[in-house]
Amino acid sequence: MELFELVLVLLACVIGSSVLDQFVPRVSLPLVQIAVGLGVALAVPEASHVHIEAELFLVLFIAPLLFNEARESDKRALVTFMWPVVSMAVGLVIATVLIVGFALNLIVPSIPLAAAFALAAALGPTDAAAVAALGSNVNLTRRQHTLLSGESLINDASGVVSFQFAIAAAVTGAFSLHDATVVFAVSFFGGIALGAALGLLARFAMALLRSRGLVTTTMHVLYEVFTPFVVFLATEAAHFSGILAVVAAGLMMAQSGPRLATADDARRSLVSHSVWEMVVFLINGVIFVMLGMQLPLAAAYMGANSLPPAVLVTAVVLIVMLILGTRFLWVAVMELVHRDPESGRRGADDPRRALRDSLVTTIAGPKGAITLSIILTVPLVTDQGAPFPARDLMVFLAAAVILTTLVIADVGLPLLAPKPQGGQVDPHELRRARIDVLRGTIEELRGAIGDGQADYGPALQKTIARYQMRINRERYEMHGRESDSRDLMEGVFDRQQRRLDQLRAGMSSSRQAELVECAPWLRGIRATLGYYRDPLKVGAGLRSRKDAMSTARRALSVRTPRDDAFEGGYFQALLAAIEMERAAVAYLTEEAQAADDAMPQQVQVFTAEGDYASLDRAALAEVMLGEHEAYLRILENRARLVVSAEVPLTIETTLDEGVEESFEQVIRQKFSRARAHGDEVDASALTAELTQINTMMREKRISPEVARVLREDVYALQAALQDRA
Structure with a gap:
């Protein structure tokens, strides 16, 4: 029951933070979620004492996050910028681990060297989602987008693998460079190979099931969500890196070629995108809320720890400076030697711009959900049963670095790379x-x-x-004719509604009831023509309160509707739609008759090019008249499928007449x-x-x-x- 209550609290915090985020658009969502988590922890202190097993945390949070990042990645862009991405995702992570690890061990000797390397490895991955939360205020180039997303994808895996080896050394107390290198290589390449194989197998299995008609949209999405957990657990059971396997499987399952070839593909893509968006949002939100919940414990740790607060603050500042400094130097060298494929110029030809872009890329790589996920997997005890050395201090430092880098990105990026006009689309x-x-x-x-x-x-x-x-x-x-076009459209809708009212007034009560029955079909037919929102409400006047109650009683009836009633209702709605379009054509014809001699030429040029701010009201009416005449032809052709050409199409026409x-x-x-x-x-x-x-x-x-x-x-x-x- 306690676990269930915790889940509800976390979900409520994620929902509440998404609402609060609408009131503070200048603050990134992760910071809002951290603040909400802090507030809950202060109100309910028991919420801070949350511990999830390391293996469960990896498979529950990290595996689906990395799988989706890989699945949604742009493989073409990754290939184009392969070497810069690999340089930042692997080389920069290794450099950060060595520099920060040695420096941290010197500043805080109570943290063993292996544990310091583990903390530095956890601080290696960047959080692209945190930068994406600033999208409305930040303007990044295509190269920066690709570098950051590709780096975030691969350095998550390299950081986790480095962390696992450092933790193994800290837990066992033994470390052999030769053995570690061999095990690392086997785990690294074995994880990639097995993950790629499992990804291809999963893709082939889904294609086989789909070819036999055994896959629904719901099953397809569940299959996708299920895959990363199976891949991770199977690879870990084979003693390879489950994290790298998940990334490789995601890349293998990423779509190549046209994403939407059929209507079923469109539905699957739409539902899959929505579900994964919800899953990733929920996981990231839960992790940042949990970070906020850990802050009171961090404050208590500062007060109870033997280390002076000044030392802890100095350690945090130094770690942040080392991480950002190392990252800036690394990226600056890359940008200075980079040659623009379009202009052919190197970054060194314009060093000011290259260094500015380097600074943007540097602070656009804050630490986030993956770092917190990794650090919370630090075991409580070693193999000897002793408490893991400085575990609480490591969690505190990681949380402080995450918070600091997020604040720096939140404040610095909109200043260094502001979105033109507040990011609004022209x-x-x-x-x-x-x-x-x-x-x-x-x-x-x-x-x-x-x-x-x-x-x-x-x-x-x-x-x-x-x-x-x-x-x-x-x-x-586009050319400033909104007022005239709006007036004309409102006139069309008014004339259509009046025509329906007129038809109904001349009908018997039984025919009126049939017309009421067809109202839902009428809305659907008009939607197929391109009507949407308020225009779809035209025809709602068919329903009085009495009609609505009668329709409700029929809807609650347990009798199965007849097929002929089903088709007949659609056909009556089609006839009503035809009458409405005839009314629109008559109205627009009247409006277009006020045109002068230049109007036909205006309409002709407008139809060809459409670049005419001087198009007057009558000419607009002529253009709209052509549209509604086309609507009318579409509807009449549809009706002629069931009624012969000799039979006039009026509201009194029945489905069987002429057939x-x-x-x-x-x-x-x-x-x-x-x-x-x-x-x-x-x-x-x-x-x-x-x-x-x-x-x-x-x-x-x-x-x-x-x-x-x-x-x-x-x-x-x-x-x-x-x-x-």
């Missing part, structure tokens, strides 16, 4: 990028016409028309198949959007911030498509 740049993405998507969709099955042709045409309408909307909003009885079932199947084709094409179009975004960002045509906003839009549309399915 609306004009965003709209221009969105137009380019939509254009590229349309070209890809047009290339698909004729390549696939003929049944997909109408769905492709519908999707292309909707994308062209989105481009037009972005264009006239021969012997062909009824065939036509119903065709109707359902057309809707399924539309969903598949929509999913493929969203996949193409993501591909366009990634390509444009890789070619540096758009910034990472703009790409992030565009991807979030696509993810939201994918989620909506999944809900509709």
